[in-house]
Amino acid sequence: MALRDTIRPVLGAALGLGLAAALLLPRLPAFAEEAPRRLPEAVTPAAEQPGSHVAVFAGGCFWGVQGVFQHVRGVSNAVSGYAGGTRAQADYRSVSGGGTGHAEAVAVTYDPAAIRYDELLRIFFSVALDPTQVDRQGPDAGRQYRSALFPQDAEQARVARAYIAxxxxxxxxxxxxxxxxESGAAFFPAEGYHQDFMALHPDHPYIAANDAPKLEALKQLFPERTAPQPVLVKSPPA
Structure with missing residues (x-):
């Protein structure tokens, strides 16, 4: 079981009793081996039609990935959820077992007139995760914490393959x-208490140790891309 899973099964109850109870949980260390860095721009930019688009990213704890993208200019919504498995098993208890095929993921709604898919990829790989880790991220281990991209169309798949190469x-x-x-996977929003978690609970021990540094890296490495206030969750993407 991942260290993070020693916290999360009790989070619902802890939040029900009050945030103070959750804040009594011990601080967990971060284990990412690759430090954040400002990666080069993609040599294969995305060719996207005008209008709203959705991109789905998985990089370990969805709290941190969501928190990063909520501060990116051009993003209008970022929803924590699950991708890679079935609707019937798209719940935290099931996904935490590691055998559903789901990864914790974030669906990001963006306007390519403000930020393209390849530019979102650059930020994701630069600050949101260590993309060299296999089936883990930081203190969390298991297939549900894998690093994955879930392209929503052929253009996103093309650009993702090119940027990784x-x-x-x-x-x-x-x-x-x-x-x-992983193309063709459906996205299912996570439970309400997982949404906006970094924005609502910035002092939570897990956030402070593992996810807040990602947001600081965004601010330092991509100041021109950083929004001062997070975009909180609206309706989940269709």
Whole structure:
């Protein structure tokens, strides 16, 4: 069981009793091996039609991934959820077992007139995760914490493959990028208490140790892309 799973099964009850109870939980260390860095721009930019688009990213704890994208200019919504498995098993208790095929994921709604898919990929790989880790992220281990991209169309799949190949060819990391490209997977929103978690509970021990540094890296490495206030969850993407 992942260290994070020693916290999360009791979170619902802890939040019901009050945030103070959750804050008594011990601080967990971060185990990411690759430090954040400002990666190069994609040499294969996305060619996207005008209008609203959705991109789905998985990079371990969805709290942190959501928290990063909620502060990216051009993003209008970022919803924590599950991708890769079935609707029947798209709940936290089932996904935590690691055998549903789901990954904790975030559906990001964006306007390519403000930020393209390849630019979102650049931010994701730069600050939201260590993409060289396999079936884990930081203190959390299991297939549900894998690094994955869930393209919503052929153009996203093309751009994702090209950017990963670009990073590997440039030896951007000491090890190859382990991020998987999983096309055709449906996305299912997570339970309400997981939404906006970083924004609502910035002092939670898990957030402070593992996810807040990702947001700080966004601010430092991509100040021109950082929104001062998070975009909180609206309706889940269709």
């Amino acid at each position: 670009q990073l590997d060819a440039a030896k951007a990391y000491a090890r190859p990028v382990a991020t998987r490209i």
